[in-house]
Amino acid sequence: MANRKETRSARVGDWVDERSGWRLAWSTVFIRKIPKVNWLYTLGSATLFVLVIQVVTGVLLTFYYVPEPAQAHASVRYITHELSFGWLIRGLHHFGASAMVILTIAHMLRVVLYGAYKYPREITWLTGVMLLLLVFSFGFTGYLLPWDQRAYWASVVGTQIAEVTPFIGSWLKTVMLGGEEISALTLPRFYGAHVWALPAILLSLVGIHLYLVVRNGITSIPKKDE
Amino acid sequence: MADVTRRRFLVRAIAVMAGAIAAMVGAPAIGYLIGPSSDRSGSGDWIPLGTATSVQPGDPVLMKATVERKSGWLTDSQEVSVFVSTENGQNFTALSNVCTHLGCRVRWVPDQSGFFCPCHNAVFARDGSVATGPPPRPLDSFETKLEDGTIFIKEA
Ligand code: HEM
Ligand code: FES
Numbered sequence: 117m118a119n120r121k122e123t124r125s126a127r128v129g130d131w132v133d134e135r136s137g138w139r140l141a142w143s144t145v146f147i148r149k150i151p152k153v154n155w156l157y158t159l160g161s162a163t164l165f166v167l168v169i170q171v172v173t174g175v176l177l178t179f180y181y182v183p184e185p186a187q188a189h190a191s192v193r194y195i196t197h198e199l200s201f202g203w204l205i206r207g208l209h210h211f212g213a214s215a216m217v218i219l220t221i222a223h224m225l226r227v228v229l230y231g232a233y234k235y236p237r238e239i240t241w242l243t244g245v246m247l248l249l250l251v252f253s254f255g256f257t258g259y260l261l262p263w264d265q266r267a268y269w270a271s272v273v274g275t276q277i278a279e280v281t282p283f284i285g286s287w288l289k290t291v292m293l294g295g296e297e298i299s300a301l302t303l304p305r306f307y308g309a310h311v312w313a314l315p316a317i318l319l320s321l322v323g324i325h326l327y328l329v330v331r332n333g334i335t336s337i338p339k340k341d342e
Numbered sequence: 343m344a345d346v347t348r349r350r351f352l353v354r355a356i357a358v359m360a361g362a363i364a365a366m367v368g369a370p371a372i373g374y375l376i377g378p379s380s381d382r383s384g385s386g387d388w389i390p391l392g393t394a395t396s397v398q399p400g401d402p403v404l405m406k407a408t409v410e411r412k413s414g415w416l417t418d419s420q421e422v423s424v425f426v427s428t429e430n431g432q433n434f435t436a437l438s439n440v441c442t443h444l445g446c447r448v449r450w451v452p453d454q455s456g457f458f459c460p461c462h463n464a465v466f467a468r469d470g471s472v473a474t475g476p477p478p479r480p481l482d483s484f485e486t487k488l489e490d491g492t493i494f495i496k497e498a
Contacts, residue, residue: 169367176371180414190415198415200377201370208367 151336183307188263
């Protein structure tokens with residue numbers, strides 16, 4: 117019985133494999149040889165896992181959240197206090213954001229500590245640096261969306277900091293805010309960045325990052341004399 | 343052999359944990375998405391329609407009221423229209439003016455003593471029952487009450 121079921125699923129697998137080559141793709145990604153490593157090497161995967169949570173809960177939040185000054189805060193309150201499991205979905209996204217920052221930095225520290233950024237993994241490192249900046253940008257743009265006092269002043273402070281950038285500072289701040297100060301134009305542009313532009317860039321970069329991890333293999337723990 | 347069992351075990355364990363995590367997020371997600379569809383705000387409220395003297399035995403009178411409906415975090419005003427009739431000036435019946443076929447608005451035709459729906463030519467009798475046409479059930483009716491000369495209907 118179990119046997120017949122196995123052969124049937126094997127046959128379906130063969131059929132799909134013949135037309136897609138998925139077995140090779142699968143074994144390349146998951147059945148690859150890795151050196152004997154420790155738990156710190158799971159930090160990248162942990163980041164990836166939280167990223168998936170962020171995508172799922174983020175998409176769910178867009179079903180109710182409205183990026184419009186008069187409604188944004190009311191829609192967030194509705195999600196948190198009235199909608200079934202809204203508190204859970206929003207809570208996961210909220211704390212997931214902090215987890216992303218912490219895990220990404222921890223992952224980077226592991227890479228630094230073990231010298232894993234060296235040849236031939238410079239591009240992996242480079243995409244990693246961009247990913248870190250993107251994770252920060254997610255945090256920054258997302259923080260404004262609840263449209264309460266804390267959100268407002270955090271964005272005031274954040275864009276004030278951007279203004280200190282040499283030469284282009286004040287221009288940069290104007291572009292970020294869509295004007296001289298936080299206005300009805302600011303909220304939709306932070307939202308557009310947070311749910312469309314940044315995810316598109318982040319997911320592409322994660323794709324490259326992971327491709328390189330598979331392509332180059334992962335480093336082993338450096339020996340004493342290295 | 344021992345190695346195969348260990349691999350098997352790990353694969354199973356990972357599958358079970360992944361399934362548990364997916365269920366832990368997935369089940370609430372479903373509740374979250376379908377939540378508002380079970381919101382019945384306003385149901386059971388008594389809505390004032392107007393003075394009882396405006397309805398006399400004879401033709402039903404179309405009465406309108408504006409109700410505040412909560413939709414998510416917004417409150418909109420909605421107009422409710424009902425045909426109110428009486429035989430004795432004491433007891434009132436209130437019928438929805440929404441055709442039970444596909445939702446067009448019916449109107450009272452005094453000559454024929456019936457409610458006529460322009461969309462597919464349905465006719466409902468004075469008591470709301472289907473006289474001719476495609477509607478599957480009589481016009482919806484509301485519970486009514488009379489208080490201080492004002493007619494109220496109870497929101498379904
Ligand atoms: C969204 C954020 C990120 C995700 C999802 C991610 C994911 C991953 C994964 C799954 C691995 C496999 C090995 C491991 O887990 O340690 C990896 C490796 C690597 N990551 Fe990241 N990463 C992110 C951010 C970064 C950052 C910020 C840096 C550094 C600036 C970085 C640099 C690297 C390097 C150099 C490797 C290769 C390490 C080796 O071969 O041992 N990554 N990343
Ligand atoms: S909608 Fe009234 S008859 Fe079809």
